[in-house]
Structures are given as structure tokens and as C-alpha cells.
Amino acid sequence: MTQSNTDILLVGVNARYSHCAFAARSLIANLGALAPRASLLECDLEITPLQLAQRILAYSPRVVSFTTYLWNVRLAEATARILRRVSPGVRLVAGGPELTADYPHTDLFDTVIVGEGESAFRAFCESVLTDDDESPFPAVVIKDTGENPATLALPYDLYTDTDLAQRTVYVETSRGCPFSCAYCTSAGTGLRLLPLSRLLPAFDRLWQRGLRQFKFLDRSFNAPVAHACAVLDFFLDRVTDDTRLHLEIQADCLHPDVLKRLTAFPNETLHLEVGVQTLTPHVAATIGRSPDTAHTLENVRVLTQETGATVHADLIFGLPGEDEAAFARSFNKLVTVCAPPKVQVNLLKGLPGTRFVREAQRFGLVFNPEPPYELLYSDAMDFATLARVQRFARCWELVHNRGHFGEACRRLRMLADGDPYACYQALTDHLSAAEGKLFAIARARLAVLLDDFLSAQSHEC
Secondary structure (H helix, E strand, C coil): CCHHHCCEEEEEEECCCCECCHHHHHHHHCCHHHHHHEEEEEEECCCCHHHHHHHHHCCCCCEEEEECCCCCHHHHHHHHHHHHHHCCCCEEEEECCCCCCCCCCHHHCCEEEECCCHHHHHHHHHHHHCCCCCCCCCCEEECCCCCCCCCCCCCHHHCCHHHHHHCECEECCEECCCCCCCCCCCCCCCCEECCHHHHHHHHHHHHHCCCCEEEECCCCCCCCHHHHHHHHHHHHCCCCCCCEEEEEECHHHCCHHHHHHHHHCCCCCEEEEEEEECCCHHHHHHHCCCCCHHHHHHHHHHHHHCCCCEEEEEEEECCCCCCHHHHHHHHHHHHHHHCCCEEEEEECECCCCCHHHHCHHHHCCEECCCCCCEEEECCCCCHHHHHHHHHHHHHHHHHHHCCCCHHHHHHHHHHHCCCHHHHHHHHHHHHHHHHCCCCCCCHHHHHHHHHHHHHHHHHHC
16 A cells, blocks of 8 residues: 555554564454555654654544554654644544553543554544544543454454564564563553464464564563473474573462473574563562562573573562662572573563552652653652663663673672672763763773772672
């Protein structure tokens, strides 16, 4: 369909060009008879609202949809304001995890869809394109139950050959999540499995077209054991040297049947994101995770040391009830016992619709009201403490996670003597004193500063 006659335009503003807009493709796939009248416009965050509005109007659309995330919601809102002024007849609809029942900017759009949106978006487009003025569409549509995976059309044929060859291609085997983590937008959505009878043939078509790198969107890939095993078996039967599977794993419910299959993959085939978040038992219970953190830690150790997977573990700081000392203990346990190649240290965010936002006062949490909604202080860490841990997290990312300083990291591990948190905090202070900042430091300069620290400060770690 050419730009001059597109009735429905789906706008996907991705964090990077290399990412594909999965949600927009799923919306198109589920438009039914209206799908041929839809087009997809993708861009990244380098675009301005004015430029995006110009590109949108070049399609002469009747309906424009935005899928919003914390990284693009303000861009979508600014673009909608421009479209309202220069083309008021265009019908605007927005959805995505940023939007909740109390979203404050519903006036920018004709309809806001809260929750999974395939069926509601199709109904909206049918209403607009059939000029059904007798049944006006609601300003806010709330989909509490989610879509029925048995009836969802799969979007994988909408990936182009260029997408498959050059970009990050997303897939999913389920919708929702069986867990209720207080910080997560998927909490309480319920796990719904896409039928393997349709899913695996769709994956096979992608495989036949040459795709070897699959990034799974499932929040808890291993939660449905039989389902996860069937998907892993599909890839084990086909695995090649260039196969790469990116999965999010729940470490506190790692079934032996799933682990057996994860272990069977060749080295570096699997990239596992493991959300540990905390190893403080009472904090884990507060946020909706398993309080058996020793079991979680052991499973992370097994994944890291007894499989060929590349494991990236996540920790969150600023959780209610966890002060800096308790966070440091979690960090030290994870690093010393498991030694994953990456530990991503993230500041707690108050994502719209989550229990932490709804009950922020009870938990003693105060968040920045602007995206990305960072925690400003908690019941256990004040603003200055959070800033100190944030500087530590930045130093850890620069020196350890990015993998440029292997020998220096080895020496730091030896100097840390079981307390890498304190060692890297000392390094953070050294870098901050030398540069006055922890950003825009050239790699060569960072190497010099590391050598200075290792030479002068080793006895203090």
C-alpha cells in the first residue's frame, strides 16, 4: 500500500532502529479484513515530534495508532498535539504498557486502550472506517482479561526479509505472567499460552526464511514447564552454530526438565535474562518474589556455571525495606557465588499501574512523575543514598558489564576479598574525584584511571 492511500497507520517508535515493533505488527495481523488497508511506520528516538507528524501525514491516514512505552510516551503525546492542530480529522488511538485507567492525557486521543489491544483496536478501526456515528467508541477501553491466545492471529509473516537479516526480531509463546511482582506491569495478568499447533509452524517458517536469532518477549519463559520444553525441543532439533535464543528465566521456579534442555544447547546459543532483583528474604516476599532466596541463588549458580548459556542477572536497588547495606549483601552474594558475566544494577522505577505506584505511600516510596519514573527515595534509602548507589551502578556498568577490561576486573576480584560492592564503590569515588563525572569517559582514559586505582588503592579493597 502506498503512502497516499493508507487508511490505518500504525506508528512504532522503537528505542533503536535495530528493534522491530512487535506490538504494531500484531495489531495489523489481527485487523481481519481491514489488514490490507493498514501500514506500519517505524522510526527511532532520533526523530522529533514535528518530523514524525510530517511523516505520518504523508500517508494521508484516517486512523493513526501509537504504542507507548516509557521511552516514547512523551514523543507520542507531543506528536498527537501537532496532529490535533494541523489535521483534526485524523482519528488518534493510543495503547501500550504506559497507559492505565488513570492516564492523564486521554484528551490527546480519540480512544485510549488499556491492556492488550488487538480486538479493541480492530473494533475502533471498524467503527471509524464504516462511519458508524450511531455507536460512538469509548474514550477509554479497559481490557482486563487480555486477548484469547487461541484466536490471536500470529504476526510473523509481517517481518520482512530485511527485518530477519538486519534487525532484532521478537517472538512470544505466551501472554501475561503467572506472578504478581509489585514493580511489574504484567503482574496479575494471568499466564495464557499460545497454541503450539500454530506457534511452532510459524517459528519453522521464520527458520526456513533464514532467521537464527529469536528474542522472546515472554515474561517468564520457563513458568509453563511442558510448553517451554516443547519450544526448546523445537530449537534443539535445529540448532546451528549461529543460533541465538534470548529468554527471560524465572530462577526461583527452574524445573529439572527445563534445566536439562537448557544444558543441552551448545555454548553461547542461549542468552538468559534472570531477574533476581533481591536476595534479602523479607524484601523478596514484600515485592511478590519467593522468599527462598538461597534456592534462587543456587539456581542462578547452576545456570551460570553448569550450562553453556550467557547469563545476565538483574538486581534492583531502592526496594522497600532494603537499605544500602542489605543491597550490598545481595550484590556480593550474586557476584561471588554465581559470577555471571553481567549483573545489571537498576534503580527501582514506578511504572504506571503497578502495585508500587498504587500503594506508594504505604511502602514509603516516592517516584519521579516523569518517565522513566525513577525512585527519588524509599523507606530505607534517602535521595543521597540512591544517588551514591546509582554512581556505583554506572561504574560497575562501565568497568565490568561492558567487558572491555578483563584483566583489570580479574585484579579487582582479587582485591575485593569477598566484598566487590565496597571495592567498586571505592573505584567509583576514585573515578568521580578524577573526572567529576561518570559519563563521556573515553575507554583509553578509563583504562588509565583503572590502572591508577589498582596501583594506589589495592590495599584498601
